[in-house]
Amino acid sequence: MQTKKIALIWFKTNLRLSDNECLFRAIAENDEVIPFYCLDDHLFQTTKLGFKKAGGFRLKFLKESLQQLDTDLRKAGSGLLLLNGIPEKEIFRLAKEQGAQSVYAEKEVAPEELSTALKVEAELLKLNCPLLNFECRNLxxxxxxxxxxxxxxxxxxxxxxxxxxxxxxxPVFPKPSTIASPPVAALNLTLLDELISGDIMIDSRAAIQFKGxxxxxxxxxxxxxxxxxxxxxxxxxxxxxxxxxxxxxxxxxxxxxxxxxxxxxxxxxxxxxxxxxxxxxxxxxxxxxxxxxxxxxxxxxxxxxxSRSATQQPKATNPEKFDAELNKWINGQTGIPFIDANMIELKLTGFMSNRGRQNVASYLCNDLKLDWRYGAAYFEQQLVDYDVCNNWGNWAYLAGVGNDPRANRYFNITKQAANYDADGSFQRLWLN
Ligand SMILES: Cc1cc2nc3c(=O)[nH]c(=O)nc-3n(C[C@H](O)[C@H](O)[C@H](O)COP(=O)(O)OP(=O)(O)OC[C@H]3O[C@@H](n4cnc5c(N)ncnc54)[C@H](O)[C@@H]3O)c2cc1C
Missing domain, CATH: 1.25.40.80 (Serine Threonine Protein Phosphatase 5, Tetratricopeptide repeat)
Structure with missing residues (x-):
């Protein structure tokens, strides 16, 4: 008969010890906790729009963030367990193996993430082990x-x-100084290393060298x-x-x-x-x-x-032309220097300023009139700071989809370049 109360803590996009309600509550309400991260197979796939779910810049940042989290957890007496595979299978297996009575996790709001959480919840119910969700993202x-x-x-x-x-x-939740856990195996990031495939070179012109x-x-x-x-x-x-x-x-x-x-x-x-x-x-x-x-x-x-915007060209109408125009946009070869400089920055560094993002997105939606979802999916692959709500929300907003569907969020690229890169230094930086 098990007497210890054991909980799992599922880390997702809350890779920190301080101000983490999942961690705080799990520690307070249980005798022992097992922190884990699940490298979802889905993260390494190519989506139906033809882009990788997560490109090298984001995977490198994720790897560094997991290493740091593991270090911080170990300082408090615990550690980060890494699961690889399909979340509902792997988390079910871990919960069963450890006799966990509950799993603490960050609440999800986006469709794919929510669907994964619901599948996990359904599996855990077979063990009578509830999935407890806490808001960790917002102010x-x-x-x-x-x-x-x-x-x-x-x-x-x-x-x-x-x-x-x-x-x-x-108020922020305090950082726990000690965490009671059973021994946690050393963090093994081999899979991520293989997927990152060698060193990600970040261009020396990058606005910042991010470290997770x-x-x-x-x-x-x-x-x-x-x-x-x-x-x-x-x-x-x-x-x-x-x-x-x-x-x-x-x-x-x-x-x-x-x-x-x-x-x-x-x-x-x-x-x-x-x-x-x-x-x-x-x-x-x-x-x-x-x-x-x-x-x-x-x-x-x-x-x-x-969802697609009715004012934009679906790929199916003329796939060759669509791909040719999309690829020019991606590779900074549209012939519009302000757009090209921003797209080259994104390609080589995984980052682009907010001003740049608004302009290149408007250009794809309003000038090229290509299905905006391809632009958003490329950003998802490429951005080191990809956030499902911010990325798809900003794109949908510019494309006039979703709430507040006011058409014509149009950026005049020539005016924008004159206002925000008056001396041309940004364009020279990336185009020379
Ligand atoms: C098409 C498009 C796609 C975007 N995709 C992402 C994305 O995937 N991830 C992401 O974090 N941001 C995204 N943004 C928002 C914004 O461009 C970036 O957050 C910002 O450029 C990041 O730089 P910063 O941290 O120096 O921002 P700062 O100007 O210093 O702003 C501070 C913080 O406020 C928040 N913020 C600022 N602007 C926005 C905004 N428009 N929408 C939501 N939050 C904002 C961010 O968390 C940012 O870190 C996108 C914007 C556009 C127009």
Missing amino acids: LHSSDIPFTISQLPDVFTEFRKRTEKTVIIR GAEAAHQRLQHYFYQTKGLSTYKETRNGMVGEGYSSKFSAWLALGCISAKEIYTEVKAYEALYGANDSTYWLIFELLWRDYFGFCMEKNGVRYF
């Missing part, structure tokens, strides 16, 4: 906002006005906030395109949850107390609210966020 908790997800405003400004002055951001993991995330925060005081001028610089300093570059760490939005919010408040609040310190929180909004929109819209 605002869904139970604290003054409307249900189905009543989510279709326009961001309304969402912001109804939340930012009324919703209190919950909570430690690097906090170092970046210290650098951007305190060493350079970049936060105090964020609103003026955020539309820049060259170098590490024009924006926070928090996106990749946020995407895998190496740092949480609440942790960043708390640090902004601490910074404001020391150096004063201004439009820029507020604007970083404003952008984090956009991130929340896309998270809630994904929950509301589900598969509608992945």
